[in-house]
Amino acid sequence: MYQPGQRWISTAEPELGLGTILRVEGRGVQVLFAKAGVLRPYASDSAPLVRAEFRAGQRVAGKGVAFLVERIEVREGLFVYRGEGRELEEGQLDDEQSVSQADDRLIGGRTDPVDRFDLRLEALQRHAAARRSPSWGLQSARIGLVPHQLRVAGIAAARRPPRILLADEVGLGKTIEAGMILARQLATGRSGRVLVLVPDTLVYQWFVELLRRFNLAFAIFDEDRCEAIEQSGDGRNPFEDEQLVIADFAFLEHHPKRAGQLRDAAWDLVVVDEAHHLEWSPEGASPRYELAQALAATSPGVILLTATPEQLGRTGHFARLRLLDPQRYHSLEAYIGESDGFHELSEVANTLVEGSPLSAAQRALLADRFTNDAEILAALDKKDASREILAALIDRHGTGRVMFRNRRAGIGGFPSRKPAIEVLDADGLDETHKQALLAEFRADAQQPPGPIEPDYADDPRLAALVRLLETHPDDKFLLICRSQAKVVALEEALRTRSGVGVARFHEGLGIVQRDRNAAFFASEGGARLLLCSEIGSEGRNFQFAHRLVLWDLPLDPDLLEQRIGRLDRIGQKHDIIIHVPVVADSAQHVLARWYDEGLDAFRSSPADGRELLRRFGQDLAHLADEHARGVDNRDQELEGLIVETRGVHAELSALIQSGRDHLLELASSRDLHADDLVRAFATDDDDAGRDDFIHRLFEHFGVHSEELAREVTLLDPQYLSTDGLPGFEDGPVSVTGSRELALAREELPLLRLDHPMVASAVELMVGGETGNAAFMVDDVLPARTALLQAVYVVECVADRKLDAERFLPATPIVYTVDTRLAERANFAPSDLGLRRAADRNIEVLRYRKFLAKLVPPMLEKAEALAKTHADSLVEAAIEAARTELDGEHGRLAALRAVNPSISEAELNAVATERDALLAALPAARMRLDAVRFVVSGDFLALK
Incomplete structure (x- = not known):
């Protein structure tokens, strides 16, 4: 069947052009698509290939000549085309030779229903429009269109490649921002292999977030998976078995061999969550930091997610920045000196944003700081130049290119938090129940939670929960507790005390069942109470509810914030009521008082929670335990701990506020790509x-x-x-x-068009023959009329990393000609003709002779018309690419003169991309995709 030298077409990838059979061995065949620079191996019995065979009347080109085929010979298994006194063997044909099976099918009478032609054309048109959009890869993402998140993703997606630090305050969606960036990178081909590296407690959250929000199926790697891959015996690196991988630090720390294999695998983009846990100092670094550093050094793209930067101290923050750009951030001392200056300038920025005039001291500071900066000095001499000065300061900001920082206060739109702490009387509890509460607290304090078998039948918190449900019969309640065992025990206890609809959500359920239970809770007539283990505080959005029940309290303030964050989100329309039932003098009562009186954590989002846990966590747990056991004088010590916590919290909050880098928070609003996604989603x-x-x-x-x-x-x-x-x-x-x-x-x-289900359906439609040949009668046409509609696709074959399709996606163009070879511009079949087409059963095979006579010259004319249009599309794409990338390069070059965070490598990346695109786009070619022959009602009778 296959023979070296023959020319074949891939039906799955027609844009590759003509392929040449290089080698046939056993059950395999190798095909070289030379123009695209692609070598494809196929199984002989299932290859998506069709022979490139031209007919008499078609035009062929190769070796600098082109002619109409008059006859075809076969010589040693290869076609030889002759015409106009010339000949070409099929191996001499141009790789960009226009080849189509559509006209063959039409002339051969193998046509599809008319509506299939229209569906195919619409699929081509819609895919081209969607692929050109800056939101491609995100259109079907389950995300709210939150402006600050769209700005971060839009800016980062334009970086070549993105090496950034996401440092938004808690609850502002850093995970969503990272997911948007990597989804866009994957959809545009800029990244192919992505690694997400997280603490073990966040593995499932990331897996669900990426799958459910962004339709990205990542593989979770652990030791069992690696061993299973190695059992194949082929010696390959297990981490090369998948393109999209999630791994956790703890697994890699316990298996140094796997950490080495992870480093050796090539990654296009590495995402590291909880990056503030990567410990570094000038004296040394932790194993986790060293692993992240090795990956960052060999991976083009890096995204770090971290807690509030001010919490880390400047040494910790510098440690994160040097992972992204070790040349720019090579000296801790230099960074501290530079950041001192930016904090001073941040105060100037605050004044400018408020519209107040600069003080003499602030003007002197600017004049002294920017002695050789003509733009700043000139602005200082002008009246009403606040905006101009602010814009200049933002452009010169040191970390604005690598770091994104958004704050709740700056964004707004958040509801109020209203704590409802209910202290339950403990007088009726016997010693057994008190010991059960203490055992529960001790198990909760462990990581992971210790094993317990709770029984809540007589627990006073259960009675309080039932009262809540009865008092607010129209509201839904989200209850979060520490473990799966508690969820099961609570459901069992509620079954005999209340008839309210209950749904469960815990790690013991499969993903599908969890989804069903969450949907049951979300539906209008569904469950009123959702019982969640700690997993319910990870990556789920329950903002349609506004009542949260904290059955227990975690020791970690950040974990408490995650729980509240399930409801306290942008878009929440109600105040959040936080119900905290605690038994008087229990360990949980101590925790509730510490959170409420020491941190005000039920009303606000403390940015210093991690530092407070580090300072007071051990003493707090010990004191809570002793308090629950009735140890003497514990009340006085608790009061002292609360007072001390409140004082430290006030100091840290003031330090964080004074250390805010307002310039950083303003930086993204000045970026050229800040509103790309906002506009794109508005259209989509x-x-x-x-x-x-x-x-x-x-x-x-x-x-x-x-x-x-x-x-x-x-x-x-x-x-x-x-x-x-x-x-x-x-x-x-x-x-x-x-x-x-x-x-x-x-x-x-x-x-949406980029959802895997829809994208696959579009690919199946336009990648096969369906709808590429049609024949119809249109009774509205004038007598003796026959028209040929030809659909051509203009496409560019280029390295996927260039994302050439943002300038020139596979674009359909349609031309219609009549039997006199005159163009019928803007022709469309009548509605009556389209309606009747479904009921007409035309034996197209009977008309093959006149189709064979009429179609080739009509098609040649349509191709000539389309070629001019195609050339103009290519020229427009070239001009758009040149304008955008020249502008980007010029802007970055100008900023580099005043902002050291813009590197020579970033400038070179833009220039390299521009040059590659300007070389690839002119090579775009046009191919025939589909044809439809339309005749008047009397035409067939004439034939």
């Missing part, structure tokens, strides 16, 4: 016909759509016609096109 979400197209596309593959509720559709794959469509392995799937509904119900996929 305002597409009235998108949902209808998606459902018609699924119907084509045998997936029936049924409306279940407003904006909820059930996709039933009962008659699914292909195994290549993902997402239906478990049967029918409920979906939505509403972003708001998808945010409220996390089990509902948000369907």
Whole structure:
């Protein structure tokens, strides 16, 4: 079947052009697509290949000549094309030779229903528009369109590559920002292999967040998985078995061999969460820091997520920055000196933002600091130059290129927190119950939680919970406790005390069951109470509720903040009521008082929680234990601890506030790409016909759509016609096109063109023959009319990392000509003709002779018209690329003169990308994708 030298086309990747058979061995065949620089191995019996065979009347080109084929010979298994006194062997054909099976199918009478042609064309048009958008890869993400998150993702996505520190305050969505950046990097091809490195407690949170929000299926790696891969015996690095990997530090620390293999694997992008746990000092570094440093040194892209930078101290903050740019941040002393200056300038920025005039001292500071800076000095001499001076200061900011910092106070939109601490009488408790409460506290204080078998049948907290449910019958309650065992015990105890609907959410349930239970809680008539283990505070959004019950309290203030953060989120429409039932004089009562009176943690979000835990955590746990056991004089010590905590908290809060880098917080608003995603989503979400197209596309593959509720559709794959469509392995799937509904119900996929289910359906449609040849009768056409509609696709084959498709995606262009070879501009079949087409059964095979006579010259004319259009599209793409990247390069070059954080490497990356794009885009080519022959009602009778 295959023979070296033959030319074949990949139906899966037609944009690669003509391929040449290089080698046939056993059951395999190698095909070289020379123009694209791609070598593909295929299995002989299942290769997606069709022979490139031209007919008489078609034009071929190669070796500097082009002619119309008059006859074809076969010489030693290869085609030889002859015409106009010339000949070309198939091996001499240009790699960009226009090859299509569409006209063959039409002339051969193998046509599809007319609506399939229209569906194919619409799929091409919609995919081109979606692929060009800056939001490609994020359109189907289950994310709220929060401006500060979109700004961070838009700016970072434009970096080449992103090496950034995300340092937003707690609850502002650092994980979402990181997910948006890496989803965009993957969708555009700029990154192919991504590693997410996290503490072991966050592995599941990241896995769920990436899968549920961004449709990214990461693989969790542990020792069992690595051993299973190594058992294959091929000697490969286990971490090269998957492209998208999540691993935890603890696993790698316990298995140094795996840490070495992780370092040896090549990564395009590395994400490190909780980066403030990476310990470094001038004297030495922790193993975790050294691992992150080795990965950062060999990976082009790095994203670090960290707690409030001011908490870390400047040494800790410097340690994070040197991971991103060790050349820029090479000296701790130099960094401290520089940051001292920026804190001074931050006060100047505050004055300018407030619109107040600069003091004489502030003007002197600027004049002294920027002695050789003509722009700043000139602005100082002008009146009303506040904006100009502020813009100049932002451009000169030291860490503004690598660090993003957003604060709750600056963003706004958060609800109030209202604690409702209920101290329950302990007089009725016997010693057994008191000891049970103490044992529960001790188990909770362990990491992971210690084993207990709780029984809450007579627990006074249960009675308080039942009263809450009865007092607020219209509200939903989220209850979070430490462990799965507690959730099970609570459900059992509630079953005999209350008839309220209850759902469970804990690590012992599978992902699907967790989703169903969360959906049951979210639905209007569903559960009123969701019982969650600690996993419920990780990565889930329950902001449709506003009452939180803290059955117990964690020792870690950050963990308490995570719990409250399930409800206290941007977009929450109600105040958060935080119910804290505690038994008087219990260990949990001590914790509640410390949080409430020492940190005010139930009303605010303390930025110094980690430092307070470090200073007081051990004493607090010990004191709470002794207090619960009734040790004498504990009340006085507790009062002293609370007073001391309150004082330290006030000092740290003032230090953090005074150390704020306001310039940093303002930096992102000045970036060229700050509003790219905001504008893109505004356009993407305002597409009235998108949902209808998606459902018609699924119907084509045998997936029936049924409306279940407003904006909820059930996709039933009962008659699914292909195994290549993902997402239906478990049967029918409920979906939505509403972003708001998808945010409220996390089990509902948000369907957009970049969702894996839709993207696969589009690829199956346009990558195969379906709809690429059609024949129809249109009774509205004038008598004796025959028209050929030809759809050409202009596409550029380039290195995926260039993301050339943002300038020139695979773009369809349509031209229509009549039998006199005249263009029929803007032709579209009539609605009547399209309606009747479904009922007409035309035997196209009967008209092969006149089709063979009419189609080739009509197609040649259409191709000539389309070629001019294609050339203009390519020229526009080249100009857009040149304008954007020249502008980017010039802007960065100008900023580099005043901002040392912009490196020569970043400038060179932009220049290299520009040069590569300007070389690739002119090589874009046009290929015929689909044809439709349209005739008047009397035309067939004439033939």
